Amino acid sequence: MKFSFISTVLAAASVALGSDVLSLTKDNFESFIKENPLTLAEFFAPWCGHCKALAPEYEQAATILSDQKKAVKLVKIDCTVQDELCSEQGIEGFPTLKVFRGAIDDVSPYTGQRKADDIVSFMTKMSMPAVTDLVTEKFESFKAAESVVVVGFFSDPASNQTFSEVANQLRDSFVFGASNDEKLAAAEGVTAPAVVIYKSYDDAKTIYTGDFVAANIASFVKLETTPFIGEVGPATYAGYMESGLPLAYLFVDSEDAKSELVEILLPIARSFRGKVNIATIDASRYGQHAENINLKQQWPAFAIHELSSNNKFVYNQETVITEDGLVAFFESYEAGALTPTIKSQEPPEIQEGPVVIVTAKTYDEIVLDEDKDVLIEFYATWCGHCKRLAPTYEELAQIFWDDEDLKKKVVVAKVDTPNNDVPEEVRGFPTIKLYPAGDKLNPIEYSGDRTLESLANFIRDNGKYHVDAYAKLKSVQDAIDVDSAAEEETTHDEL
Structure with a gap:
């Protein structure tokens, strides 16, 4: 692996300078992971602001x-150097932990959060057994150790x-404890086997x-x-x-409005527990x-945002949010009587091609046309990768756009x-994504790869019509090359 020697030297240098974070390379990554029971790895790029x-927190x-x-x-991997390792780990953004x-x-x-204390807290939990054996004397302190603890009572x-x-399965998110003390179970109002959730919010105790x-x-x-009612933020x-x-x-943008609502x-x-999650979000941030x-x-x-369908149901912003209004809003939502609000650009009056412009208003008509294979790019105007893809995508679309027969079968x-x-x-x-006909x-x-071929x-491989557009393009180009060569030879003979 290129740079492996340099990386190893740098890793040794960082330890020599007193760093407690070791830099790993493809050469020593797997062996290090196997030798240590618990490792937090940061995949990073030196130019990345985050x-x-x-x-310093890490x-x-x-x-x-x-x-x-x-x-x-705690280890770190420089993905600008260890590109093969980072690719193997599926790293798509920085930093990834x-x-x-x-x-x-x-x-x-x-x-967890990306502050030193939060990293320490998270990894300390990870280092604990998945289930802590509880003794009666430490039961109350265990319950108070976290905002949520899950306790099993067994015989x-x-x-x-x-x-x-x-x-x-859930150890990364919650703390679990277990007891086989029948008297303790009885004091908690349960009979083994039982599972009890203790929380510092909402209902203090919930029994399965x-x-x-x-x-x-x-x-x-x-x-x-x-x-x-939770709160939406980076951690949730x-x-x-x-x-x-x-x-x-x-x-909400104020604590008073938040408390009231x-x-x-x-x-x-x-x-609506189990049907809809409800959460506040800080509008000022x-x-x-x-x-x-x-x-x-x-x-x-x-x-309300339906994640499965991406439908959004908006409470009328021209009116004041009231108790009666919210009750009516949720009742209408549950009855399926609310109409989702749709964000859509205006469709072009004429599709000038070769890449067909889709909007929310024309999505079903174009993409879900059962008679055509439709390849669609979901893009953003600010996306650099999208801008780099654009010329190739345009060239691909042109192959189908220029051929009246192919145009009836495939849309880009x-x-x-x-x-x-x-x-x-x-x-x-x-x-x-490709939406095949039928x-x-x-x-x-x-x-x-984002290449034309x-x-x-x-x-060709996934559409209904299996159109080999690249082969067609190559045959046309080869014919042009032959004609050009013939013309050049004729011109040479005349000279």
Whole structure:
């Protein structure tokens, strides 16, 4: 691996200078992970501003953990040098932090905050057993150690094993403890086997009453630890997105407005538990996000975002948010009587081609046309990768646009995703998908090289019509080259 010797020297130099963060390379990464039971790895780029901001916090956290004699290692990998390693680890942005447990394939994302104390706290939890054996004398202190703890009460090995399975699955998010003390269980109002969630918010204690099945218990823990009314921020946003439930946003720019509206929303949140997540969001810090769910930046504001369909239901911003209004809004939503607001650019009057412009208003008409294979690029005007792709994508579209027969079979299109609501979850730009004719429910996402040949072959291999556009283009170019050569030879003979 190129630069491996230099990287090793730099790693040694960093240790010599007293750094508690070790720089790893492709040559020593896997062996280091296997030799250490718990490692936090930062994949970074020297030019990355967020990486520069994290650096002193990461270094401080490593020093604290080292001083505490924790069996936790903090390492870093420079992806501008170790590009092959970073590619193998699927690194797409910087910094990316991953937690490894003694094996390359035993890995999970770091989900904590990027401050030294938060890193120390998170990794300390990770270093603890998935389940802490509880003795009666330490039970109360264990309950108070975190804002959420999950405790199992057992009298048989099978139930204990089921609980341990759940704990291992969710250990990155919650603290688990277990007791086989029947008197303690009775004092807590349960009979073994039982699972109890203790929280410092909402209902202080929630008892699981379902079948003792790992999947059911895990679902219970995830649901019941979500606050009735939480808060959207950097630490919680991903969790809300991954829940799959619709997310109701309350944008507020003052504590008084927040307190008043949260009190009104609380009974609604209780009745919609498990159906809709409800959370406040600080409009003074994250107000721009309102535009993503079709709200104007005026506060307070309220809307429900259905993550599965990308539909947005907006509470009328021309009226005051009231208790009666919110109750009616949720009742209409539950009854399916609300009409989603659609953000859409105006479609062009004429598709001048060759790349067909799609908007929210024309999405179904163009993309879901059952008679055509439709390749569509979900892009953003500010995206550098999209701008670099544009000439190649235009050339691809031209192949089909110029041929009247191919034009009836294949469409190459694009949609300005931030400015148009689309029924697809788009995680990055550009995202390219093929909607085959006759099978629009199963689009195929493109993951190959962004070259003309690869894109054309993707349409050929996955479309209904299997049009080999690149071969057609090459045959035309070869014919042109032959004609040019013949013309040149004729001209030469005349000379």
